[in-house]
Amino acid sequence: MKAVRQIAFVLALPVILVVVWWFASAGSENFFWPPLSKIVAAFPETWNADRLTGDVLPSLGRLVVGYLLALVAGVLAGTAIGLSRSLRAFCEPVLEFFRAIPPPVLIPIIALFTGYTGATPKIVTIALGCLWPVLLNTVEGVRGLDEVLLDTARSYRFRRHTRLVRVVIYGASPQIATGARQALSIGVILMVISELFGANQGLGASIVQFQRSFAIPEMWTGIIVLGLIGVVLSALFRVIEYRAMAWYRGLRRAERGS
Amino acid sequence: MTIAAPVALDISGVRKVYQGHGREVEAVRELTFQVTRGEFVCVVGPSGAGKTTLLRCIAGLLDLTAGQVSLDGTKVTGPPEGMAVVFQEYGRSLFPWMTVRQNVELPLKEKGVPRAKRGEKVDTALEAVGLADSASAHPWQLSGGMQQRVAIARAIAYEPTVLLMDEPFAAVDAQTRAELEDLVRSLWRRMGVTILFVTHDIDEAVYLGQRVLVLSNRPTVILEDVTVDLPDERDQLTTRSSPKFGELRGHVYEQIQAAKKGYRPDEA
Numbered sequence: 001m002k003a004v005r006q007i008a009f010v011l012a013l014p015v016i017l018v019v020v021w022w023f024a025s026a027g028s029e030n031f032f033w034p035p036l037s038k039i040v041a042a043f044p045e046t047w048n049a050d051r052l053t054g055d056v057l058p059s060l061g062r063l064v065v066g067y068l069l070a071l072v073a074g075v076l077a078g079t080a081i082g083l084s085r086s087l088r089a090f091c092e093p094v095l096e097f098f099r100a101i102p103p104p105v106l107i108p109i110i111a112l113f114t115g116y117t118g119a120t121p122k123i124v125t126i127a128l129g130c131l132w133p134v135l136l137n138t139v140e141g142v143r144g145l146d147e148v149l150l151d152t153a154r155s156y157r158f159r160r161h162t163r164l165v166r167v168v169i170y171g172a173s174p175q176i177a178t179g180a181r182q183a184l185s186i187g188v189i190l191m192v193i194s195e196l197f198g199a200n201q202g203l204g205a206s207i208v209q210f211q212r213s214f215a216i217p218e219m220w221t222g223i224i225v226l227g228l229i230g231v232v233l234s235a236l237f238r239v240i241e242y243r244a245m246a247w248y249r250g251l252r253r254a255e256r257g258s
Numbered sequence: 259m260t261i262a263a264p265v266a267l268d269i270s271g272v273r274k275v276y277q278g279h280g281r282e283v284e285a286v287r288e289l290t291f292q293v294t295r296g297e298f299v300c301v302v303g304p305s306g307a308g309k310t311t312l313l314r315c316i317a318g319l320l321d322l323t324a325g326q327v328s329l330d331g332t333k334v335t336g337p338p339e340g341m342a343v344v345f346q347e348y349g350r351s352l353f354p355w356m357t358v359r360q361n362v363e364l365p366l367k368e369k370g371v372p373r374a375k376r377g378e379k380v381d382t383a384l385e386a387v388g389l390a391d392s393a394s395a396h397p398w399q400l401s402g403g404m405q406q407r408v409a410i411a412r413a414i415a416y417e418p419t420v421l422l423m424d425e426p427f428a429a430v431d432a433q434t435r436a437e438l439e440d441l442v443r444s445l446w447r448r449m450g451v452t453i454l455f456v457t458h459d460i461d462e463a464v465y466l467g468q469r470v471l472v473l474s475n476r477p478t479v480i481l482e483d484v485t486v487d488l489p490d491e492r493d494q495l496t497t498r499s500s501p502k503f504g505e506l507r508g509h510v511y512e513q514i515q516a517a518k519k520g521y522r523p524d525e526a
Contacts, residue, residue, distance in 0.1 A: 148350035154336075155317055155343045156365040156416065166364075170355050247355040247396060254398035 034217045039224070042217040047225060051206065056225070059203040062119055063191040066126025070183060074131050075176060078138025079168060088139070099136065103129035103186075104193045116198025125194040130183035137179025141172030174248045177241050184237055188230050203229075263294040264330075266420050266452040267316065271325035274311055285311045287477035289325070293420070293454060298446050300463035301456045302510060303473030304518045309456045312478070313424045316454065317343050330419060340419035344426045348406040352397040358384070359393040362412045369416070383415035386445060403434035407441070414445055420452045428458065436494050439466060443492065460514060464488075464506045465497060472513045474522050481513050481523055 022036040047056075081087050081095075103125055110128070114120040145168060153167045169176070195204030207222035209215075274286040285308040293299050303309050314320040316327050318337040327334040329341060342365075345351045352361050359380055366376045384390050387407040397405050406426060413421055423442070427435040443466060446453055457463050463470045470484040486506055488497060497503055 146350045148345055148347050149353065151319055152343075152345065152351045154319060155341070156368060157337050157339065158364075158368045162364075162368055167353070170353075173355075250396055251354045251398045 031214075032216055034220065039217045039220045043221050046218045046221050055201050055206050056203050056229075058119075058201060059191055059195065060229070062122050062194075062202075063126060063187050066123045066190075067130050067183065067187045069123070069127040070130030070134055070187075071180060073127070074134025074179065074183075075138050075169065078135045078176075079142055079164065079172070081135075082139040082142025082172070083168065095136070099132045103190055107194065107197060111198070117200070122191075122194035122199070122202075126187050126190045129190040130187045133182035133186065134176065134179040137175050137182070138172060141175025141179075142168055144175065145171045174245060177245060181237060181241070184233060185230075188226075188233065192226065263296070265292050265328075266295045266297070266330060267293040267454065268328040268331075269293075269316065269325075270328070272312070272315055272322055272327060273324035274308070274315055274320065275323040284477040286315070288479050291471060291480060291483065293452055295419075295452055296450050297469065298443075298453045298455065298467050299469045299471060300467030301454065301471045301473065302458065302460055302463045302514065303478065304475045304514055305458065307473045307475050307517070308478040309458070309473065310424055312473075313343075313422055313454070313456050317341060317422055319343075342413035342416045342418035342421050344406075344409050344413050344421070344423045346425040346428050348402065348409045348426070348429070349397070351409055352405060352412075354396060354398055357394050357396055358389065358400070358408050361397065361408060362415050365412060365416050379415045379417070380411075383411040386414065386448075387411045387441060403430055403438065406430060406438060410438075410442070410445070414449065414451070417449075418451065420454065423453065423455045425457050426455075427462070435462070440494065442466065447490070460510050461498065461507055464503060464510060465492060465494075470506075470510055472510055472517065474517045475520065479523065481517055481521070484510060484513075 018036070025033060025035045026037070028035050081091055106128060107121070107125055110121050110124050114124060149167060149171060150163075153163045158167065191202075192204035192207070195202040196208055199205035203222070203226065207219055207226070210219035210222060269289055269291050272286060272289040273284075276283040276285055289312060301309055301312065311320065315322055316334070318327075318334045318341070329338045332338065353364070356364065362380045362383055363376055366379060371379065380393075381390070384393055387410055389404060389407050389411060392400060392404065392408075397408060400408070409426070427438050430438065439462060442453070442455075445451070455463070455466055464486055467486050470486060472481040472484060473479070474481045484506065488500070488502055488506070
C-alpha cells in the first residue's frame with residue numbers, strides 16, 4: 001500500500017501537467033504549438049525501430065563514452081591534485097580558467113582537432129563538459145579526508161594502491177558522487193548541443209532536422225523523448241548511488257543522532 | 259650475571275622542533291629511554307607536554323629533528339613493520355565504509371597473511387575484545403567504547419612487536435574506561451606484547467604500567483622514570499585502594515604538578 005502511495009505521489013504532478021497541456025493545447029491553430037493529441041499521434045511513426053537504433057542509441061552511446069571518460073579522468077586527476085598541496089597550487093589558476101569556459105563555446109576549437117563530423121568531436125565535447133564537476137568535487141572530497149584515517153593507513157603500512165583506492169577514493173566517494181550527478185545533467189545537455197553542428201545522425205540532430213524542415217509535432221516528440229531520457233538516466237544514477245552510499249547515509253544518521 | 263632482556267624500543271636523544279609561520283617551536287628537547295620486550299610502559303605529562311608528538315615520532319608518522327628511534331635494533335624512518343597504533347579518536351580511525359570484520363582484517367591483508375589464517379586471527383581478536391557478535395556491523399553503529407575495542411582488536415590481530423596507544427581512553431566515559439583498562443592489561447598478559455601507553459590520567463598510568471615515564475612541560479624532557487612495584491595481578495577495586503598505589507600515584511602527581519610549574523631536571 002505504501003509503495004502504491006509513493007508511486008502515485010511521484011506521478012501526480014507530471015500527470016496533472018500533461019492533462020493541463022492536453023486541454024490547453026487542444027484547439028490550438030498555432031503552427032508551432034500543435035495540440036498534444038497531434039504530438040502523441042506522431043510518436044509511433046517518428047520513433048520507430050530504425051530511428052531508435054540509428055539515432056537514439058548512437059547518441060546515448062556517445063554520452064556514455066564521454067561520461068565515463070570524464071569520470072575516470074576526473075577521479076584520477078582530482079585524486080592526484082587533492083593529495084598534493086604543491087600540485088594544487090600549481091594547477092588551481094588553470095583549472096579555474098578552463099572551468100569557466102562553457103563547453104559549447106569550445107566546439108569550434110575542438111573541431112579544429114577532430115573535425116565536425118564523426119563521433120570524436122561529440123565525445124570530446126561531452127567529456128570536457130562532464131570533467132569539471134567530477135574533478136573539482138574529487139579534489140574537495142580528497143582534501144576533506146580525515147587525517148586520522150590517513151594516519152591509520154600509513155601506520156599499518158598499507159600498500160600504495162590500497163591507500164589510494166580503498167582509503168582515499170572510497171573516503172572521497174560521497175563527494176565524488178555529487179560531482180558525478182552534476183556531470184550527468186551536463187552530459188545530457190552536451191549530448192544534444194554537440195550534435196547541433198556537423199551531425200547527420202543522433203537524437204539532437206534529429207530534433208534540429210525536424211525543426212529545420214518544419215516538422216513541428218515531430219520536433220516536439222523529440223523534446224519529450226529527451227526529457228524522458230534525462231529522467232531515466234537520473235533514476236538509474238539514484239539507484240546506483242543509493243546502494244553504493246548506504247554506509248555514508250548510516251554514518252551521517254549516526255552522527256546526527258548522537 | 260643477569261642476562262639483559264632484549265630491547266624492543268630504543269629512544270635515543272629524540273628532539274623535535276616544529277617549523278612554520280616564521281616561528282620555531284621546540285616541542286621535544288631530549289628524550290632518551292628504552293623499553294624492553296614485553297614491558298608495559300606508561301607516559302604521563304602535563305597538557306601540551308608533547309606526549310602525542312613523542313608517540314607520532316616513535317610510530318614513524320613524524321620526522322625527528324635529531325636523535326633516533328630503533329625498533330628491535332632497526333632504525334625507524336617511517337612507519338615500521340611490527341608496530342601498531344591505537345589512536346585517541348577511535349571514531350575517526352575506523353573506516354566507515356567497511357564492517358568491523360573488514361576493518362580488523364584489512365591490515366592483515368596488507369601484511370600478506372593468507373586468507374584462512376586471516377579469518378582465524380580476526381575471529382580470535384574480536385573474541386578477545388568481546389565483539390564476536392558485532393563482526394558484520396559498521397563502526398558507526400557501535401558505541402564509543404565498542405569502537406575503541408574494534409581499534410584494539412585491529413591492533414592485536416596485527417600481532418605487532420610494539421603496541422603504541424595514544425590516550426586511547428581519553429574520550430570514553432569512566433566506566434567504559436575502567437573496562438578497557440582491564441581489557442588492555444589482560445591482553446598484555448596473554449599476548450606478551452610490548453606496550454607504550456600515553457595518557458594524561460595519572461591513576462590510569464600507575465594502574466596499568468610497570469614503569470611510568472613522567473615528562474616535563476615543553477620543551478619536553480624526562481622528569482623521572484618511576485618503577486611501579488605493584489603486583490602483576492591488578493584489579494580496579496583492590497589495587498586502586500592499596501597504600502602502595504596511593505604512594506606511587508601521589509608521587510607522580512607531585513612530579514606533574516612540579517612539571518606544570520616549569521620544573522626541569524637540568525636546571526634543578
